[in-house]
Amino acid sequence: xxxxxxxxxxxxxxxxxxxxxxxxxxxxxxxxxxxxxxxxxxxxxxxxxxxxxxxxxxxxxxxxxxxxxxxxxxxxxxxxxxxxxxxxxxxxxxxxxxxxxxxxxxxxxxxxxxxxxxxxxxxxxxxxxxxxxxxxxxxxxxxxxxxxxxxxxxxxxxxxxxxxxxxxxxxxxxxxxxxxxxxxxxxxxxxxxxxxxxxxxxxxxxxxxxxxxxxxxxxxxxxxxxxxxxxxxxxxxxxxxxxxxxxxxxxxxxxxxxxxxxxxxxxxxxxxxxxxxxxxxxxxxxxxxxxxxxxxxxxxxxxxxxxxxxxxxxxxxxxxxxxxxxxxxxxxxxxxxxxxxxxxxxxxxxxxxxxxxxxxxxxxxxxxxxxxxxxxxxxxxxxxxxxxxxxxxxxxxxxxxxxxxxxxxxxxxxxxxxxxxxxxxxxxxxxxxxxxxxxxxxxxxxxxxxxxxxxxxxxxxxxxxxxxxxxxxxxxxxxxxxxxxxxxxxxxxxxxxxxxxxxxxxxxxxxxxxxxxxxxxxxxxxxxxxxxxxxxxxxxxxxxxxxxxxxxxxxxxxxxxxxxxxxxxxxxxxxxxxxxxxxxxxxxxxxxxxxxxxxxxxxxxxxxxxxxxxxxxxxxxxxxxxxxxxxxxxxxxxxxxxxxxxxxxxxxxxxxxxxxxxxxxxxxxxxxxxxxxxxxxxxxxxxxxxxxxxxxxxx
Numbered sequence: 001x002x003x004x005x006x007x008x009x010x011x012x013x014x015x016x017x018x019x020x021x022x023x024x025x026x027x028x029x030x031x032x033x034x035x036x037x038x039x040x041x042x043x044x045x046x047x048x049x050x051x052x053x054x055x056x057x058x059x060x061x062x063x064x065x066x067x068x069x070x071x072x073x074x075x076x077x078x079x080x081x082x083x084x085x086x087x088x089x090x091x092x093x094x095x096x097x098x099x100x101x102x103x104x105x106x107x108x109x110x111x112x113x114x115x116x117x118x119x120x121x122x123x124x125x126x127x128x129x130x131x132x133x134x135x136x137x138x139x140x141x142x143x144x145x146x147x148x149x150x151x152x153x154x155x156x157x158x159x160x161x162x163x164x165x166x167x168x169x170x171x172x173x174x175x176x177x178x179x180x181x182x183x184x185x186x187x188x189x190x191x192x193x194x195x196x197x198x199x200x201x202x203x204x205x206x207x208x209x210x211x212x213x214x215x216x217x218x219x220x221x222x223x224x225x226x227x228x229x230x231x232x233x234x235x236x237x238x239x240x241x242x243x244x245x246x247x248x249x250x251x252x253x254x255x256x257x258x259x260x261x262x263x264x265x266x267x268x269x270x271x272x273x274x275x276x277x278x279x280x281x282x283x284x285x286x287x288x289x290x291x292x293x294x295x296x297x298x299x300x301x302x303x304x305x306x307x308x309x310x311x312x313x314x315x316x317x318x319x320x321x322x323x324x325x326x327x328x329x330x331x332x333x334x335x336x337x338x339x340x341x342x343x344x345x346x347x348x349x350x351x352x353x354x355x356x357x358x359x360x361x362x363x364x365x366x367x368x369x370x371x372x373x374x375x376x377x378x379x380x381x382x383x384x385x386x387x388x389x390x391x392x393x394x395x396x397x398x399x400x401x402x403x404x405x406x407x408x409x410x411x412x413x414x415x416x417x418x419x420x421x422x423x424x425x426x427x428x429x430x431x432x433x434x435x436x437x438x439x440x441x442x443x444x445x446x447x448x449x450x451x452x453x454x455x456x457x458x459x460x461x462x463x464x465x466x467x468x469x470x471x472x473x474x475x476x477x478x479x480x481x482x483x484x485x486x487x488x489x490x491x492x493x494x495x496x497x498x499x500x501x502x503x504x505x506x507x508x509x510x511x512x513x514x515x516x517x518x519x520x521x522x523x524x525x526x527x528x529x530x531x532x533x534x535x536x537x538x539x540x541x542x543x544x545x546x547x548x549x550x551x552x553x554x555x556x557x558x559x560x561x562x563x564x565x566x567x568x569x570x571x572x573x574x575x576x577x578x579x580x581x582x583x584x585x586x587x588x589x590x591x592x593x594x595x596x597x598x599x600x601x602x603x604x605x606x607x608x609x610x611x612x613x614x615x616x617x618x619x620x621x622x623x624x625x626x627x628x629x630x631x632x633x634x635x636x637x638x639x640x641x642x643x644x645x646x647x648x649x650x651x652x653x654x655x656x657x658x659x660x661x662x663x664x665x666x667x668x669x670x671x672x673x674x675x676x677x678x679x680x681x682x683x684x685x686x687x688x689x690x691x692x693x694x695x696x697x698x699x
Contacts, residue, residue: 024039095132098131098132099131099132099135101128101131102128102129102131102132102135102138103128105124105125105127105128105131105138106124106125106128106135106137106138106141108124109121109122109123109124109125109128109138109141109142109145110141112124113141113144113145113148116148118145118148118149119149121141121142121145122142122145122146122149125138125141125142125145126142129142134165135165136162136165136166136169136172139158139159139161139162139165139172140158140159140162140169140171140172140175142155142158143155143156143158143159143162143172143175143176143179144171144175146158146179147175147178147179147182150182152179152180152182152183153179153183155175155176155178155179156176156179156180158175159172159173159175159176159179160172160176168199170196170199170200170203173192173193173195173196173199174192174193174196174210176192177189177190177192177193177196177210177214180192181213181214181217184217184218184221186214186217186218189214190211190214193207193210193211193214194207194211209368212367212368213368216325216326216368219325219326220325220326223272223273223275223276223324223326224276224280226272226273226276227272227273227276227277227280228280230273231277235273237268237271237273237274238273238274238277240268241265241268241269241274241277241278241281242277242281244261244264244265244268245265245278245281245282245283245286247261248261248262248265248286248287248290249286251290251291252291252292253292254305255292255296255305255306255308255309256305256308256309258290258292258293258309258312259305259308259309259312262309262312262313262315262316263312263315265278265316266312266315266316266319269283269316269319269320270319272323272324274320275319275320275321275322275323275324275327276324276326278320278327279320279324279326279327279330283320284330284331284333284334284337285334287313287316288334288335288336288337292309293309293313294336296309296310296313297310297313297336297337297339297340297344298336298339298340298343299343299344299347307347307349307352310344310347310349310352311349311351311352311355314341314344314352314355314356314359315355317331317337317359318355318358318359318362321359321362322362325368325369328362328363328369328372329372332372332373332375332376332377333376338376338377338378339378341356341359341360341377342377342378342381342382342385343381343385344356345357345360345382345385345386345388345389345401346385346388346389350394350397353389353392353394353397354396354397354400357389357397357400357401357404358400360373360382360404361400361403361404364403364404364407364408365407367410367411370407370408370410370411370414371411371413373408374408374411374413374414374417375413379414379417379418380417380418380421380424380425383405383418383421383425383426384424384425384429386401386402386404386405387401387405387425387426387429387430388429389401390402390405390429390433390444390448391429391432391433391441393440395443395444398441398443398444399443399444399447402444402447402448402451403447405448405451406447406450406451406454409451409454409455410454412458415455415457415458415461416458418455418461419458419460419461419464422455422461422464422465423464423468426452426455427464427465427468427470427471430448430452430471431468431470431471431474433445433448434449434474434475434477434478434494435474435477435478437478437481437482437485437487437490442487442489442490443489445489445490445493446489446490446492446493449490449493449494449496449497450493452465452497453493453496453497453500456497456500456501462500462501462503462504463504465501466501466502466504466506466508466509467506467507467508468508469508469511469512472508472509472511472512472516473512475494475498475512475516476512476515476516476519478490478494479491479494479495479516479519479520479523480519482494483519483522483523488528488531491531492530492531492534495531495534495535495537495538496534496537498516498538498541498542499534499537499538499540499541502538502541502542502545503541505545506545509542509545509546510545510546513542513543513545513546513548513549514546514548514549514552516538516542516549517538517539517542517543517546517549517552517553518552520535520538520539521553521556521558523535524536524558524561529569529570529573532565532573533569533570533572533573533576536562536565536573536576536577536580537572537576539553539576539580540575540576540577540579540580540583543580543583543584544583547587550583550584550587550588551587551588553584554584554588554590554591554594558580558584559581559584559591559594559595559598560594560598562577562578562580562581562584563581563595563598563599563604565577566578566581566604566608567604571614574608574612574614574617575614575616575617578608578617578620578621578624579616579620581595581620581624582620582621582623582624582627585624585627585628586623586627589631592627592628592630592631593631595624595628596628596631596634600637601637601638601641602625602628602634602638602643605621605624605625605628606625606641606642606643606646608621609621609622609625609646609647609650610642610646615660618650618660619659619660619663620663622647622650622660622663622664622666622667623659623663623666623667625643625647625667626663626666626667626670629667629670629671629674630670632674634674635670635671635674635675635678636674636675638671638675638678639675639677639678643671643678644668644671644678644681644682644685645685647664647665647667647668647671648664648668648682648685649664650663650664651664651665651668668682
């Protein structure tokens with residue numbers, strides 16, 4: 001194989017040399033042409049040299065290279081150039097034909113691979129490589145097929161050839177890493193995956209998952225080797241595990257017989273060696289194949305002894321899976337365990353629910369474990385049953401269930417699986433709890449609301465919530481309950497969730513906007529600055545969706561309240577407050593008048609323009625100012641202030657948000673039209689040219 005590669009590399013090098021000579025012969029520089037002719041003569045002379053062998057000088061080379069025609073050295077540069085050009089063109093045409101044929105063979109190989117006919121796929125890829133040896137996809141595709149056939153050494157060889165074609169080929173490193181992993185060559189596997197990250201840093205998440213897989217495989221290998229060594233040495237604990245499994249494999253015993261056996265086994269497998277020996281000696285299948293155990297786990301029998309047996313099995317599973325990723329994987333391959341873990345969450349037996357939750361907690365704590373559970377469990381039923389656990393009057397189990405739910409929401413796949421069943425599994429039980437806040441459930445609601453907020457990061461789920469009428473009705477009820485009963489720990493997350501969900505425009509939100517804003521107006525008088533900030537945030541997202549709600553809040557003392565808030569608030573509250581003020585002044589002449597009554601020279605807005613680093617705040621301040629400039633006399637009140645240079649600064653700069661530049665330009669235009677004396681200041685600052693350049697942004 002290496003000889004063929006060297007011949008191929010030599011051929012490519014010769015082609016490059018000839019191409020360079022032809023290029024120089026075409027040069028308009030006589031000196032370059034002369035040097036090219038000398039190079040051509042040297043090259044032709046080298047073809048005339050007899051072939052030498054270094055292996056055995058007594059043997060004759062029976063396949064010497066073809067010699068050029070005898071008179072080639074005497075050819076003119078023009079003729080030589082024509083010969084070389086014709087040869088290059090012939091080679092190009094042949095290569096194009098070979099590439100076309102190789103591509104067709106690659107496509108056939110891909111079809112065979114998709115149909116899981118890996119042997120045929122390998123044949124097609126090999127036929128393609130017989131046509132053209134430097135086609136990288138053929139190597140990587142054949143490597144992938146070899147991996148499916150368990151031919152890992154051949155896969156690694158193909159990946160190495162692919163890297164000779166393209167040293168930055170990600171697929172080559174990916175398949176080579178998988179092949180090394182299958183061969184238990186863990187360091188080489190890691191190096192391949194790390195190389196992928198060097199080539200493309202954006203693949204960090206994917207590479208991290210592969211590296212985790214390498215760690216888990218190496219850990220499993222080490223555990224199994226250590227366990228077998230201890231068993232071979234006659235370790236008492238190791239032999240006890242096997243003895244107990246033999247006893248428990250007996251069929252048709254009384255429930256208490258198995259119950260006692262599982263209890264003893266739980267004590268014997270509480271370390272890595274015991275857990276590994278349990279797996280290696282068919283412990284999982286011994287349990288799942290037992291008819292009595294299976295009927296208890298699936299709740300086909302509900303007598304006290306069966307419930308005890310059920311609980312003992314769940315406890316055993318938890319013990320053998322605790323800290324052992326391979327056992328967790330094995331447990332998820334068993335249909336009985338997958339079904340029972342989810343199903344038993346609704347058991348009337350408190351201890352059974354507790355063991356179920358403890359087992360699920362193991363899976364929810366690490367990303368790769370969560371993905372394992374998501375891929376194997378019925379996510380719809382899992383979430384619905386976790387929500388059922390949250391509604392049961394048991395504080396410890398409520399907290400466990402909501403923590404499990406919150407952990408799982410970190411996975412995108414979990415959210416995707418819930419999209420089509422969200423109403424039944426989440427929204428209905430959530431609104432039921434939120435509509436009846438009490439001392440018995442207030443401790444769990446903040447975490448539950450946080451979990452729902454994590455789910456709402458998914459755009460489809462957020463859309464579902466924003467369109468659910470019952471949910472928004474309950475939000476109003478919940479805010480009132482929290483206000484009346486001082487449930488601060490619940491009020492904070494509810495307001496935060498509403499801000500998140502109301503970012504989507506929805507007819508349902510528009511319908512509930514007035515009662516929702518009415519609740520918020522009462523909370524603006526709260527002594528807690530955090531509550532006021534979040535209430536203002538709700539108003540900033542809800543008011544733009546309802547003109548009726550805008551008119552409702554303006555009739556109160558809302559504008560003055562927002563002005564007070566802008567004078568001494570933090571950055572977040574300022575962002576919310578200026579947005580609500582802008583919405584109100586855009587919709588209402590009364591709101592503009594109220595603002596001017598509070599601040600005749602609009603010092604608050606000018607201060608925001610002068611000091612804010614947030615473009616959203618600056619843009620809204622400029623737009624709010626533009627609204628107010630429509631009132632008669634306000635432009636005159638601003639004579640002698642810094643309003644022109646402030647607005648000009650924003651109109652002149654290239655803001656990330658073009659709306660900031662547009663709003664500042666519009667405000668400047670209204671200012672100068674209402675009071676021509678501002679125009680003189682604008683001319684002095686060369687602002688007319690800047691305004692002219694802003695026309696494309698405004699239009």
